[in-house]
Amino acid sequence: MWEWILIALVVILVIVALWAVAAYNGLVRLRNLVQEAWRQIDVELQRRHDLIPNLVETVKGYAKHEASTLEAVTQARTIAAAPGSSPAEQAAQENVLTQALGRLFAVAEAYPDLKANQNFMQLQQELTNTEDRVAAGRRFYNANVRSLNTRIETFPTVIIANMFGFTREEYFETQDAARQAPNVQF
Numbered sequence: 001m002w003e004w005i006l007i008a009l010v011v012i013l014v015i016v017a018l019w020a021v022a023a024y025n026g027l028v029r030l031r032n033l034v035q036e037a038w039r040q041i042d043v044e045l046q047r048r049h050d051l052i053p054n055l056v057e058t059v060k061g062y063a064k065h066e067a068s069t070l071e072a073v074t075q076a077r078t079i080a081a082a083p084g085s086s087p088a089e090q091a092a093q094e095n096v097l098t099q100a101l102g103r104l105f106a107v108a109e110a111y112p113d114l115k116a117n118q119n120f121m122q123l124q125q126e127l128t129n130t131e132d133r134v135a136a137g138r139r140f141y142n143a144n145v146r147s148l149n150t151r152i153e154t155f156p157t158v159i160i161a162n163m164f165g166f167t168r169e170e171y172f173e174t175q176d177a178a179r180q181a182p183n184v185q186f
Contacts, residue, residue: 023160030148034169037141038087041172044134045094049081051130052101055123059104062114066107069100076100087141087172095175101127138172145169 056070063070077100080093105124108114115121149168152161160166 033144041137052077073100087170
């Protein structure tokens with residue numbers, strides 16, 4: 001009789017141990033997906049940040065007296081490109097940059113020669129494409145964050161998450177005004 005109880009306890013312990021390993025591995029997989037998705041967003045944001053100086057220089061040649069707008073874009077780009085921001089901080093910085101770019105494109109409206117400049121048009125198109133990739137990356141990242149956070153917060157996985165120090169990740173959210181790519185149609 002005791003043998004059967006002992007066998008039952010060993011089987012239960014093995015099942016619990018297998019479940020714990022599977023839960024831990026699932027959390028690690030989700031955490032890695034979140035980190036990979038963030039790195040992809042970071043790459044696209046860097047691409048965006050690299051396009052902006054060229055755009056500013058192109059506008060500067062046509063709109064020399066718009067120095068304050070150009071400086072605002074440059075300053076917002078510098079802050080947004082600084083490394084080490086959390087997703088929430090990065091989103092706030094990107095919102096400021098998007099607003100500054102909107103003002104830059106509004107300035108460009110007043111210069112027909114600038115709007116017709118091939119380099120300016122190409123930079124606008126590249127920026128629009130980059131904005132689209134950032135938006136897609138944000139959706140992918142936020143979906144992975146949602147999966148990880150759900151797993152971390154649900155029972156019984158919450159036990160493993162707490163034991164091994166898994167924490168909730170931040171979403172990468174932008175303000176409604178910054179959710180759209182800057183309007184670059186002229």
